[in-house]
Amino acid sequence: MSDPHDLVAFLDLGWQRLTRGVADRRAAARHPVFATVSSDGAPEARTVVLRGANRHDGTVEVHTDGGSDKVTSLRSNSRAQLMVWDDKAKLQIRLSTRVTILHGGDVADRWQNVPDGSRMAYGASPPPGTPIPNAHAYTKLASLDWFTVLTCRIESIELMQLIDPHRRAVFMANDDWTGEWRVP
Template identity: 50%
Template sequence: MVANSLSKHADDDPNDLTTVLDEAWCHLQRGVADSRSPAHYPTFATVAADGTPEARTVALRGASRSLSTLEVHTDIATAKVAALKHSSKAAFLVWLPRANLQIRVIAIVDIQTGSAVDEQWDRIPAASRVSYGTEPTPGTVISDVYAYEKPSKRERFAVLMCNMLSIDLVQLGERHRRASFRRENDWMGEWLAP
């Protein structure tokens, strides 16, 4: 089981940075494949044009270690997209309670639309496509709780391709451990004081 393997390996060699990073990637990839995994619904944080921090839960749709990317789908009319157009940096936060592991990721986000995202759109079930096209647009004041429609609008579908810059891992235990990995260092890790 992934949740327990990090602890087992930590007992074998608590200084093995490679194992720590490997386990974090296992959790992220499991989050894509398993909607019951806590990593499936990370917190995604951006900063609005006025400097206001904004955090929301998103669904993790892709995690590629070889490309150092995480993938999220969204409606192009959301506040998160407006914030990313102002500042392309974003953060992910994943808390894995069974592993006592926190994963934080900083990324530069590329907003992809149109024909560039045909493959992702084709994989979305018809019933889920209503997430892209809410009218009025998400965040608009409405007259009552159900004064909106959810048509499926292909032109509103966007993929947020998050190019990872860093991964910060904190594992809670009898002795906490914290490690940092940076793309600029070819993901070579270093231990940090927790």
């Protein structure tokens, strides 16, 4: 490693590992934990696929079913955190974000790029989370009507690296991503 006190290089590493998750199915950042807050204040965490990471815009992108509980939660509280543990880089990445929910005409172009086999993730009858009498008592709709893009605008990035000695830093959008070291 070059200078371990170089904040810019540390942030570069974080973005490198994130963008790799979009391109490489086997990269750790492919499957972040996506945490939201329900309307009654309860934490909700689940695995998602990282579909986009744009350092220039300071955004990451997740695709989901518009009928899922996370979308209901995001309508009442737009804050979400994404968390990745990248074992190869010994790096935990936490992205604190505000989410914009896009659907319908706004995502029709992206829908064209969703492979047929993946479309079944969008839309179900009865809707996701509904109690059913047996494991298979549902139909997948594979419909643009339910295809929903979550654009997550990053407010802060926290990096924690378990090398010896440990390193931790926080980078804020409103501080132009300057970053500061924190006690791990």
